Amino acid sequence: MENFASLLHGFGVALTTYHVALMMIGVLLGILVGVLPGLGAPNGVSLLLPLTFTMDPVAAIILLTSMYWGALFGGSTTSILFNIPGEPSSVATTFDGYPMARQGHATQALTLAFLSAGFGALVGVILITVLSTWVAKFALRFSSPEYFAVYFLAFASFIGLGAASSFKTIVSMGLGFAFAAVGMDTVSGGLRLTYGFNELLSGISFLIAVIGLFGIGELMLTMEEGLRFNGISARVKVSDVLKTIKTLPRYWVTLLRSSAIGCWMGITPGGPTAASFMSYGLAKRLSRRKDNFGLGEPEGVVAPETADHAAGSSAILPMLALGVPGSATAAVMMGGLMIWGLNPGPMLFIERPDFVWGLIASMYLGNIVAVLMVLATIPLFASILRIPFAIIGPVIVVVCFIGAYTVAGRPFDLWLALAFGVVGYLFKKLDYPIAPLVLAMVLGDKAEDAFRQSMIMSRGSLSIFWSNGLVTTLMIIGLVLALGPVLTTAFGRLIRPKASSAVA
Amino acid sequence: MLKKTSWLVATAVAISFGGIAQADWKPTKPVEFVVTSSPGGGTDNFARMVQSIIAKHKLMEQSVVVTNKGGGSGAEGFIYTKVAAGDSHKLTFGTNNAYLLPYVAKLAYKPDELTPVAAMALDEFLLWVKADAPYQDAKSYIEAVKAKPDTFKMGGSQSKDTDQTLTSLIQDATGAKFIYVPFQGGGAAGVQLAGGHIDSNTNNPNENAGQWKAGAIKPLCVFSPTRLQEGPKVTATMGWSDIPTCKEAGVPVDQFQMPRTVWLPGGVSPETVAFYADVLKKVSETPEWKEYIERTSQTNRFLAGEELKSFIASDDSKNRKVFEQEGWVVR
Numbered sequence: 001m002e003n004f005a006s007l008l009h010g011f012g013v014a015l016t017t018y019h020v021a022l023m024m025i026g027v028l029l030g031i032l033v034g035v036l037p038g039l040g041a042p043n044g045v046s047l048l049l050p051l052t053f054t055m056d057p058v059a060a061i062i063l064l065t066s067m068y069w070g071a072l073f074g075g076s077t078t079s080i081l082f083n084i085p086g087e088p089s090s091v092a093t094t095f096d097g098y099p100m101a102r103q104g105h106a107t108q109a110l111t112l113a114f115l116s117a118g119f120g121a122l123v124g125v126i127l128i129t130v131l132s133t134w135v136a137k138f139a140l141r142f143s144s145p146e147y148f149a150v151y152f153l154a155f156a157s158f159i160g161l162g163a164a165s166s167f168k169t170i171v172s173m174g175l176g177f178a179f180a181a182v183g184m185d186t187v188s189g190g191l192r193l194t195y196g197f198n199e200l201l202s203g204i205s206f207l208i209a210v211i212g213l214f215g216i217g218e219l220m221l222t223m224e225e226g227l228r229f230n231g232i233s234a235r236v237k238v239s240d241v242l243k244t245i246k247t248l249p250r251y252w253v254t255l256l257r258s259s260a261i262g263c264w265m266g267i268t269p270g271g272p273t274a275a276s277f278m279s280y281g282l283a284k285r286l287s288r289r290k291d292n293f294g295l296g297e298p299e300g301v302v303a304p305e306t307a308d309h310a311a312g313s314s315a316i317l318p319m320l321a322l323g324v325p326g327s328a329t330a331a332v333m334m335g336g337l338m339i340w341g342l343n344p345g346p347m348l349f350i351e352r353p354d355f356v357w358g359l360i361a362s363m364y365l366g367n368i369v370a371v372l373m374v375l376a377t378i379p380l381f382a383s384i385l386r387i388p389f390a391i392i393g394p395v396i397v398v399v400c401f402i403g404a405y406t407v408a409g410r411p412f413d414l415w416l417a418l419a420f421g422v423v424g425y426l427f428k429k430l431d432y433p434i435a436p437l438v439l440a441m442v443l444g445d446k447a448e449d450a451f452r453q454s455m456i457m458s459r460g461s462l463s464i465f466w467s468n469g470l471v472t473t474l475m476i477i478g479l480v481l482a483l484g485p486v487l488t489t490a491f492g493r494l495i496r497p498k499a500s501s502a503v504a
Numbered sequence: 505m506l507k508k509t510s511w512l513v514a515t516a517v518a519i520s521f522g523g524i525a526q527a528d529w530k531p532t533k534p535v536e537f538v539v540t541s542s543p544g545g546g547t548d549n550f551a552r553m554v555q556s557i558i559a560k561h562k563l564m565e566q567s568v569v570v571t572n573k574g575g576g577s578g579a580e581g582f583i584y585t586k587v588a589a590g591d592s593h594k595l596t597f598g599t600n601n602a603y604l605l606p607y608v609a610k611l612a613y614k615p616d617e618l619t620p621v622a623a624m625a626l627d628e629f630l631l632w633v634k635a636d637a638p639y640q641d642a643k644s645y646i647e648a649v650k651a652k653p654d655t656f657k658m659g660g661s662q663s664k665d666t667d668q669t670l671t672s673l674i675q676d677a678t679g680a681k682f683i684y685v686p687f688q689g690g691g692a693a694g695v696q697l698a699g700g701h702i703d704s705n706t707n708n709p710n711e712n713a714g715q716w717k718a719g720a721i722k723p724l725c726v727f728s729p730t731r732l733q734e735g736p737k738v739t740a741t742m743g744w745s746d747i748p749t750c751k752e753a754g755v756p757v758d759q760f761q762m763p764r765t766v767w768l769p770g771g772v773s774p775e776t777v778a779f780y781a782d783v784l785k786k787v788s789e790t791p792e793w794k795e796y797i798e799r800t801s802q803t804n805r806f807l808a809g810e811e812l813k814s815f816i817a818s819d820d821s822k823n824r825k826v827f828e829q830e831g832w833v834v835r
Binding site for chain 1 (some may be wrong): 544558571577608654663682685686691702710718
């Protein structure tokens with residue numbers, strides 16, 4: 001109950017005209033950087049950081065977090081409209097969001113994405129408000145074996161999802177692991193797979209890969225198919241936004257499940273990317289309309305968006321309470337905290353309650369402001385699809401390459417993006433799934449580090465993954481998810497040897 | 505008031521130095537600060553602190569742009585600096601990794617291809633254990649480790665980097681044997697200690713201060729020849745200056761510190777080096793800098809010119825000895 005009193009006090013701090021104006025500016029800037037692939041939230045926040053040096057910490061963090069929310073929303077916009085995820089965590093949104101847009105349902109897809117994202121974020125913030133003390137303690141129980149178990153869980157929930165053959169899935173995942181391994185290795189301190197290229201020292205940026213695989217690869221396909229988007233005929237009506245809002249309660253099961261997954265992954269911290277993939281995977285498995293996933297199923301937009309934002313906002317908690325950033329953007333903000341003279345860590349809640357609760361209150365307000373503002377931009381964004389491809393196509397190419405350059409300001413990345421574009425095109429032509437590659441690339445090196453750290457700790461014994469209740473539970477859930485499809489098929493064959501095809 | 509006085513002092517220093525550095529080189533376009541860590545890291549905070557002080561006190565006419573090139577433990581930034589030979593508008597921020605990285609990884613730059621400008625602070629290392637661990641001092645902890653070799657876990661940031669070097673020095677000096685577990689950064693190593701997943705770490709004050717204050721962990725000794733600067737109490741009973749030096753505490757590793765360094769590319773004029781050294785000197789005299797040093801419990805020490813060169817030479821040879829002995833040196 002004490003927390004609620006603090007929160008009310010926080011609202012008092014956050015609810016001034018100045019702060020609300022900052023929120024709106026932040027959200028707008030955020031949408032802008034989010035829409036440009038490659039620029040993204042971490043870059044946007046670090047560009048804005050110097051401006052905040054002279055502001056007071058509360059105003060500064062409100063500006064930066066609002067920008068973060070805006071960027072998250074902007075990232076979903078491009079995922080849906082152009083199949084180019086602005087943020088790693090919005091990759092899963094492309095799976096069904098883009099097909100929806102191609103079928104002329106861009107407005108519905110955007111509205112659902114923004115609303116479910118807002119819902120997820122609010123659940124995340126409520127969790128922070130209610131459970132901050134408990135959550136901070138719980139997060140301390142996680143060490144390398146538990147991290148590995150969480151990543152394993154994310155991979156497991158994604159296994160057996162695609163329509164592609166398992167051989168192709170494994171090839172794609174293997175390539176993802178290889179790309180993730182490039183660069184300096186934390187555990188051995190050595191360089192891997194750099195082949196003497198200085199540009200590869202820092203590894204292959206995930207954003208470059210995504211811009212190429214999705215953005216440029218997709219454009220090549222579109223060109224081949226006749227230089228036009230299928231969404232052109234779509235009419236953009238404001239009333240569609242309202243109609244879609246009414247359908248949202250239909251997805252309450254997905255919303256709640258995805259929020260739970262998101263919060264869990266935000267705190268543990270598997271991060272928003274793992275959360276959105278896992279949530280999408282589970283939604284597909286548990287849905288009655290399984291077969292429609294990947295072809296433009298609204299639930300396939302709701303699930304990853306909710307989890308992504310629930311994880312994004314609950315990940316702020318470990319940052320404040322433990323001083324460990326849950327994402328790249330959080331790391332930049334943490335740097336900001338230090339410069340403003342605050343030390344993130346367990347004592348921040350006690351020493352600077354006005355700051356912490358002002359921030360938490362601004363997360364409520366900032367998200368509401370952001371949802372309202374992005375909803376207002378839907379007609380604008382959706383009508384972009386009505387521009388003839390001959391005009392918008394080249395613009396997207398330019399935006400993709402600008403984005404690829406902004407990631408680190410290196411010309412080398414432009415070639416890399418182009419190479420990934422060709423890979424993306426070939427993958428689609430040969431019917432190889434891209435998603436496993438992306439998942440492996442994002443989580444591969446983290447999972448590897450966690451596994452090797454565990455092995456160092458246990459001196460090579462795998463029993464460390466069964467050494468306590470927490471890690472055992474995680475591993476068992478992971479194994480059940482991984483082997484589930486295989487087992488059901490096997491059982492089905494045992495029971496009804498002749499009618500194996502009937503088994504779902 | 506305080507600010508105004510120090511500003512006056514800074515101006516006075518500028519005028520008196522002005523005569524010497526009057527060969528007068530000045531940046532003619534925005535200066536790029538190359539940070540050899542990712543955003544949020546210790547080096548990033550260091551560079552952005554300098555940036556904010558320069559902006560606040562208008563110590564340079566040209567503006568400053570910060571770029572993070574932290575790939576390969578910072579090698580990305582140093583290679584970028586090497587390639588920019590002759591460019592007087594790139595200032596690179598790092599630690600002793602500038603001259604130590606090329607020993608442990610095959611990299612496309614040599615330390616002598618960079619021009620040292622200044623070292624602005626020394627970051628300290630301490631030996632930390634969990635608050636409820638049964639060891640009252642460093643000696644009893646080391647004795648416990650010696651009694652059961654290869655069972656105690658020492659966490660640290662990265663591999664073949666400062667934390668592992670220090671761990672190796674402790675092992676040599678005492679005969680204890682740890683299992684070293686490399687994490688992504690000092691922050692993670694701090695949380696792992698607070699959660700009891702490792703037995704100790706050698707984090708910098710800044711990385712563990714929060715957890716210490718919260719009563720989750722405690723420091724046993726500091727690897728510095730003298731005790732840390734007096735300051736406000738961190739816990740109810742202890743402040744930084746109450747922590748014994750490791751030598752006092754019976755762990756014979758007297759000194760292990762990490763300089764925060766600033767570099768220019770090779771082939772720049774001595775006037776350029778003098779200009780930046782002068783600006784950084786002024787930065788180190790502002791109250792904001794003092795506040796940063798105190799908040800992060802580093803040791804304030806400004807080194808430039810010959811002093812800096814001899815410091816680098818001795819730090820380099822000390823570390824190289826460990827690297828050679830551990831077999832980390834490549835080629």
